Amino acid sequence: MTKARKGVKRLLDEAEKPLSALDVGTLMEGVCDLATVYRSLHYLEENGFAESFVLHCSAHGTERYYVSRKAPHRHWFHCERCHRFIDLGACRIGAILKSMESEAGVLIRHHALYATGLCEGCRGEDSVSELVEKERGEEGRE
Amino acid sequence: MTKARKGVKRLLDEAEKPLSALDVGTLMEGVCDLATVYRSLHYLEENGFAESFVLHCSAHGTERYYVSRKAPHRHWFHCERCHRFIDLGACRIGAILKSMESEAGVLIRHHALYATGLCEGCRGEDSVSELVEKERGEEGRE
């Protein structure tokens, strides 16, 4: 494994949250090129060292996020207000996926689950009423 | 509601699978511009008529897919080989999300769950052994 790949792998292994290619690119500044970061992420994902999911948020647009597969598969929450990831713990939907799998007659090889909303710190009265109000206004319209 | 938005809404309401902006754009050909399709999709999502998730696949790259919110929330499977969507049925992870929500102290307002793998038709012996073999080779390497 080359220096670039080792470096990217270590970043993912040590990260306590999903990293975007750009996050990794910034952390690898001076070590390797951004194109190499992308190629390394692909390499790591194809070889079972990492996995990714794509998330769209107002602050960062649509980006693909990577996490190490060193630790057991888990799921993430993304705050719509402060745009931070919060760990939702280990995957608990294995059984449900199994039954969906057999009912639909498919072979599931990967899955992605993430939730979005407001984190503990961001759901102060202001933010909540603000959002609820916004929603009320919008849903009402034709 | 304008003609363009009505048209896009009807397409989503009648679709039996998630549609990408490009899918919608093609179906709206001659009716309205692609930029308007994007704007209409945003309008529909913001106003509770539709919801979206982002999926990356080898055939179509990273695209955002939209589904109507007319029918109850459901989840989808995407075949890695024929790249078709298959309905996995109504959402069954409400309770799990609720517990994750309280454990993490967050307020979940949306979630996305999808699975990928091989659909019934695509997991013939050839394709499966091919994939398994590919994986064995890759996972082994350093």
Add this chain to the structure above:
DNA sequence: CTGAAAATTGCGAATCATTCGCAAAAAATA
């Protein structure tokens, strides 16, 4: 070790999905 042969990088130029600016056209209102 050591010198190919094979695989990976850097860099800059594409791509691709998506968004924007702005004047023209359509819809909501008075």
Add this chain to the structure above:
DNA sequence: TATTTTTTGCGAATGATTCGCAATTTTCAG
């Protein structure tokens, strides 16, 4: 029906990601 407010078309940005290709590293056989 005139007027104000929104939306649309079109073409030009953007932003993330990918590609081509020569230069550089790695890997490997000897």
